[in-house]
Amino acid sequence: MRAAARFALPLFIAAVVVSPIGAEERLSFSRDIRPILSNACYKCHGFDDKTRQANLRLDTLEGATSKLESGATAVVSGKPAESELVRRITAADASERMPPEGSGKSLTPQQIELLKKWVEQGAEFKAHWSFVAPVRPPLPELKQHQAAVRNPIDNFILARLEKEGLSPLPKADKVTLIRRATLDLTGLPPTVEEVEAFLAACSAGGDQDGGTERQRDRESAAFEAVVDRLLRSPRYGEHMARYWLDAARYGDTHGLHLDNERSMWPYRDWVVRAFNENLPFDRFTVEQLAGDLLPNPTLDQLVASGFNRCNVTTSEGGSIDEEVRVRYAVDRTETMSTVFLGLTLGCAVCHNHKFDPVTQKEFYQLYAFFNSAADAAMDGNALSPPPIKKLATPEQQAKLKEFDDQIAGVNKQIAETLAANQYIDPLGTTPAATAELKEFVWIDDAAPPGAQLQGNSEWKFVTKADGQVYSGEKATTRKASDLSQHFFTGANPGLKVGEGDKLFAYVFLDPADPPKEIMLQWNDGSWEHRCYWGEM
Numbered sequence: 070m071r072a073a074a075r076f077a078l079p080l081f082i083a084a085v086v087v088s089p090i091g092a093e094e095r096l097s098f099s100r101d102i103r104p105i106l107s108n109a110c111y112k113c114h115g116f117d118d119k120t121r122q123a124n125l126r127l128d129t130l131e132g133a134t135s136k137l138e139s140g141a142t143a144v145v146s147g148k149p150a151e152s153e154l155v156r157r158i159t160a161a162d163a164s165e166r167m168p169p170e171g172s173g174k175s176l177t178p179q180q181i182e183l184l185k186k187w188v189e190q191g192a193e194f195k196a197h198w199s200f201v202a203p204v205r206p207p208l209p210e211l212k213q214h215q216a217a218v219r220n221p222i223d224n225f226i227l228a229r230l231e232k233e234g235l236s237p238l239p240k241a242d243k244v245t246l247i248r249r250a251t252l253d254l255t256g257l258p259p260t261v262e263e264v265e266a267f268l269a270a271c272s273a274g275g276d277q278d279g280g281t282e283r284q285r286d287r288e289s290a291a292f293e294a295v296v297d298r299l300l301r302s303p304r305y306g307e308h309m310a311r312y313w314l315d316a317a318r319y320g321d322t323h324g325l326h327l328d329n330e331r332s333m334w335p336y337r338d339w340v341v342r343a344f345n346e347n348l349p350f351d352r353f354t355v356e357q358l359a360g361d362l363l364p365n366p367t368l369d370q371l372v373a374s375g376f377n378r379c380n381v382t383t384s385e386g387g388s389i390d391e392e393v394r395v396r397y398a399v400d401r402t403e404t405m406s407t408v409f410l411g412l413t414l415g416c417a418v419c420h421n422h423k424f425d426p427v428t429q430k431e432f433y434q435l436y437a438f439f440n441s442a443a444d445a446a447m448d449g450n451a452l453s454p455p456p457i458k459k460l461a462t463p464e465q466q467a468k469l470k471e472f473d474d475q476i477a478g479v480n481k482q483i484a485e486t487l488a489a490n491q492y493i494d495p496l497g498t499t500p501a502a503t504a505e506l507k508e509f510v511w512i513d514d515a516a517p518p519g520a521q522l523q524g525n526s527e528w529k530f531v532t533k534a535d536g537q538v539y540s541g542e543k544a545t546t547r548k549a550s551d552l553s554q555h556f557f558t559g560a561n562p563g564l565k566v567g568e569g570d571k572l573f574a575y576v577f578l579d580p581a582d583p584p585k586e587i588m589l590q591w592n593d594g595s596w597e598h599r600c601y602w603g604e605m
Contacts, residue, residue, distance in 0.1 A: 095190060096183065096186060098187070099195055099198060102184065102187050103424070105176070105180050105184065109168050109174045109175070109180075110167075110174075111127065111128055111423065114127040114128070115127070115128050116128055116421070116428075123137065127143065128426070129194065134192075137153065144188055145192075146188070146191050147188070147191055148189075149188045149189050152192075154184065154188070155185055158176055158184060159181060196426075197411075197424075198411065199411030199412055200426075208221055209224050211224060211227055211228060212231055213231060214227045214230070214231065217237055243271055244264055247259050247295055250296060251263070251299060254296070254299040254302075254305050254308065255299055255302055255308050256304070256307070256308035257304060263295075267291055270294065271288045272287075273287060303341075303345060305345060306340075306341040306342065306343070306345030307341050310337065310340040310341045313408075314340060317340075318380060318400075318404060319333065320333070320379065320381075321333065323381065323384075323448060324381035324382065325385065326385040329452065330452055331452070332452050332453045333379060336373070336375030339375070354409060356369075356370045356373035356374070357374060358374070358405065358409070361374040362374075368458070372458070372460070377439070379404075380397055380400040382397070382454070384448050384449050388447065390446035391446070391552070393446040394440070394446045395440075397439075397446070398439040398440040398442070399436065402414060402432065402439050403415045405435075414427055414435075417429050418432060455595045456595060456597070508540075510540065512545070512557075513541040513543060515530065516528070517557070517560035517564075518560065519560050519561035520557035520558070521558050521559040522555075523558065524555040525552075525554055526547060526549055526555070528545060528547075528555060530543040531544060531545075544577075558592070588600065
């Protein structure tokens with residue numbers, strides 16, 4: 070079916086019930102063996118250099134099959150009797166048995182049998198499923214029910230039914246079929262009119278014999294038409310977006326403290342459109358993670374990056390800004406890894422991951438990307454805390470373009486009129502006046518009128534007798550052993566910056582105790598203008 074690839078986008082988590090392993094059934098390393106090794110063995114025999122014992126690694130094929138200092142090999146493929154791992158987990162002597170006494174770990178008899186059978190079957194190692202490129206598996210052979218196969222997926226379902234001694238249910242009637250398809254693709258039941266139209270299409274032509282090949286072709290064509298119609302329906306994107314928005318932790322409120330309304334719905338609508346327009350998955354990924362970083366991003370790409378701002382935010386009194394910013398970056402890192410990498414990186418916030426091959430250092434290397442986000446720690450309980458983008462409807466965009474075109478026309482007319490008139494100075498020809506550059510001191514001897522002095526340490530002014538002063542009578546001074554911020558808001562009147570004006574500051578450093586970094590920041594409505602010296 071032409072749109073079948075569209076089903077791959079939502080994130081689904083399936084629960085698997087594992088039946089007891091039969092004598093001829095092949096074990097799955099990821100399902101049956103890795104959980105045992107990770108729980109009982111990886112603490113001492115995993116990828117963490119700090120906790121590994123005896124230079125033995127059981128999380129990789131190379132480590133498990135390398136010779137130990139004793140000359141033995143932990144895992145000998147196909148030979149449990151020659152494998153040190155099997156000998157140690159079955160040892161009668163407690164001093165040799167693994168896991169050792171006092172470790173708090175133990176193996177059940179069933180787990181020991183699974184490990185022995187795994188070695189006997191060849192001791193296959195597999196990487197975490199999200200690191201393995203998918204390949205099309207061979208179709209299982211069927212001993213019966215071949216007539217029920219309509220597509221390759223049926224082979225897998227019917228093979229499992231045969232294994233369990235079950236038979237498929239009879240073919241669903243047509244009303245049930247359209248109801249299932251409509252619910253699956255739109256989340257809504259079909260209307261009476263849609264059911265009747267499907268039934269009519271199935272019986273079109275007058276041949277009521279459901280067993281004929283011509284009738285089956287009509288029913289198949291009618292059902293394909295139903296699926297195509299459902300995929301074209303706007304309800305399809307709305308239904309599929311529900312799963313994605315759950316994974317992206319989308320919400321219409323801030324989620325904490327006063328929990329005010331949050332204006333994130335344009336991102337929700339973007340996700341709906343992405344499904345309805347069958348957006349390629351690479352673009353679906355890139356535009357959400359970094360749409361705002363693309364060259365000349367479109368308005369849609371800026372909206373898509375709202376994925377990174379769906380996290381819970383706060384403006385609760387007593388919150389520590391830096392702690393909140395860390396929490397935001399951790400949330401964004403964990404969400405990205407879960408929905409795009411299929412990894413639960415949350416464990417690596419505190420330590421190397423127990424199950425997945427991810428170190429704590431690697432987590433914070435990824436965290437560094439999200440830690441550079443521009444939003445403030447406190448959301449101010451505002452409907453749309455900055456940075457924000459104002460969005461216009463298509464009608465408003467057309468009107469704005471009309472206004473821009475009118476302004477451009479007027480500006481052109483003014484320029485042509487000015488060009489057609491020669492200016493004559495009534496006082497005669499005089500040398501052109503040269504603008505004189507002057508220095509205006511904004512803050513030096515004291516803070517500007519009305520300024521609300523803020524920061525995490527006291528503002529202090531010194532005179533020339535107490536320290537370095539570039540101009541005027543006083544200068545501000547500060548000393549801090551860690552991050553120190555000094556800023557003010559509310560100055561009245563505010564500073565007017567004209568075209569060509571330059572903002573600068575004179576900073577004297579203590580050569581015996583220089584700071585690691587100096588940052589100057591300017592607020593013209595948002596804290597986006599920054600200059601750094603030193604480390605960043």
